[in-house]
Amino acid sequence: xxxxxxxxxxxxxxxxxxxxxxxxxxxxxxxxxxxxxxxxxxxxxxxxxxxxxxxxxxxxxxxxxxxxxxxxxxxxxxxxxxxxxxxxxxxxxxxxxxxxxxxxxxxxxxxxxxxxxxxxxxxxxxxxxxxxxxxxxxxxxxxxxxxxxxxxxxxxxxxxxxxxxxxxxxxxxxxxxxxxxxxxxxxxxxxxxxxxxxxxxxxxxxxxxxxxxxxxxxxxxxxxxxxxxxxxxxxxxxxxxxxxxxxxxxxxxxxxxxxxxxxxxxxxxxxxxxxxxxxxxxxxxxxxxxxxxxxxxxxxxxxxxxxxxxxxxxxxxxxxxxxxxxxxxxxxxxxxxxxxxxxxxxxxxxxxxxxxxxxxxxxxxxxxxxxxxxxxxxxxxxxxxxxxxxxxxxxxxxxxxxxxxxxxxxxxxxxxxxx
Numbered sequence: 001x002x003x004x005x006x007x008x009x010x011x012x013x014x015x016x017x018x019x020x021x022x023x024x025x026x027x028x029x030x031x032x033x034x035x036x037x038x039x040x041x042x043x044x045x046x047x048x049x050x051x052x053x054x055x056x057x058x059x060x061x062x063x064x065x066x067x068x069x070x071x072x073x074x075x076x077x078x079x080x081x082x083x084x085x086x087x088x089x090x091x092x093x094x095x096x097x098x099x100x101x102x103x104x105x106x107x108x109x110x111x112x113x114x115x116x117x118x119x120x121x122x123x124x125x126x127x128x129x130x131x132x133x134x135x136x137x138x139x140x141x142x143x144x145x146x147x148x149x150x151x152x153x154x155x156x157x158x159x160x161x162x163x164x165x166x167x168x169x170x171x172x173x174x175x176x177x178x179x180x181x182x183x184x185x186x187x188x189x190x191x192x193x194x195x196x197x198x199x200x201x202x203x204x205x206x207x208x209x210x211x212x213x214x215x216x217x218x219x220x221x222x223x224x225x226x227x228x229x230x231x232x233x234x235x236x237x238x239x240x241x242x243x244x245x246x247x248x249x250x251x252x253x254x255x256x257x258x259x260x261x262x263x264x265x266x267x268x269x270x271x272x273x274x275x276x277x278x279x280x281x282x283x284x285x286x287x288x289x290x291x292x293x294x295x296x297x298x299x300x301x302x303x304x305x306x307x308x309x310x311x312x313x314x315x316x317x318x319x320x321x322x323x324x325x326x327x328x329x330x331x332x333x334x335x336x337x338x339x340x341x342x343x344x345x346x347x348x349x350x351x352x353x354x355x356x357x358x359x360x361x362x363x364x365x366x367x368x369x370x371x372x373x374x375x376x377x378x379x380x381x382x383x384x385x386x387x388x389x390x391x392x393x394x395x396x397x398x399x400x401x402x403x404x405x406x407x408x409x410x411x412x413x414x415x416x417x418x419x
Contacts, residue, residue: 039363124271254310263329
């Protein structure tokens with residue numbers, strides 16, 4: 001599967017990437033991570049830190065799949081609001097999901113400074129604003145639910161938005177504890193740290209088959225084998241081609257990055273922005289003073305069609321930014337790209353085991369919060385693999401129904417982010 005068009009913006013931010021080996025020997029390990037993107041990197045680092053003999057294989061170059069098309073907005077809030085989660089999964093499980101996302105944000109903010117390279121993670125707040133006046137009632141209900149359950153958020157009315165920004169909307173929720181990041185540098189920083197903790201990382205080393213045995217799972221990589229006690233598939237949207245129960249749908253999504261900006265007049269604290277419309281526009285800034293905007297999701301096509309479509313979609317995204325921030329001055333697009341984007345049917349990611357794949361786990365961080373979901377998976381699976389049961393995984397079961405049985409409601413276990 002082609003995972004993005006040309007010209008994503010992140011490559012120039014790391015012109016000399018770390019060198020990773022190609023597999024040239026047979027190996028044995030405690031856990032094999034298949035996939036060298038964000039999910040694989042987060043899992044590999046956490047597994048290696050826990051003392052698990054960890055091997056990572058990637059068929060491309062590390063970080064060159066979906067991760068290099070990631071736009072790097074990190075939030076505890078989700079495409080599916082807390083209110084919608086409560087309505088779908090019940091209050092306990094809906095709140096559990098949001099608390100896990102908040103814990104994952106804290107984990108990411110704590111982890112970034114420990115990595116061997118700067119990953120340009122900058123704490124930000126976010127404004128989630130009403131696309132139409134009719135959306136205000138839903139925003140107010142969402143704010144009440146967030147506040148009632150202890151999430152850091154404020155409700156902003158039209159006057160307060162207009163006071164802080166160069167645009168006005170009928171209402172919005174201003175959340176705290178979010179961040180922007182360079183996703184490409186984050187993947188490499190995590191992989192470098194995983195190696196520092198003993199993981200072995202291989203690129204250009206695609207898996208061509210597997211055999212389940214009484215003594216572990218044997219994976220074939222070219223002429224060589226890797227025998228693992230456990231396997232974690234973190235293959236992003238390509239997981240849809242591995243399992244017959246795909247559980248998600250894919251769309252085209254588009255993004256742009258501008259040339260550097262020197263004037264932030266009308267952009268309060270360079271907050272990240274998104275809106276209630278679906279599909280929604282989202283906007284952030286970068287460490288080197290660019291603006292990234294994305295959205296305009298539409299039915300999935302092939303890469304050739306995306307290349308054609310991105311020309312028009314890029315101009316639409318630029319126009320949306322200029323409408324919101326007329327005082328910034330003239331803006332020029334430096335990079336424009338398109339990529340497949342996946343969402344699950346019920347709005348939650350998938351992570352955990354599968355009955356047809358013994359001793360295997362899957363990380364499918366589908367939705368607008370893929371990096372946050374992958375951090376949740378890394379923490380939960382690392383516990384499971386080291387003997388600590390995490391019942392929260394039932395919420396993300398690969399074979400779940402929309403509403404988990406009350407008799408099996410997961411209990412919250414807050415991860416130790418300081419370990």
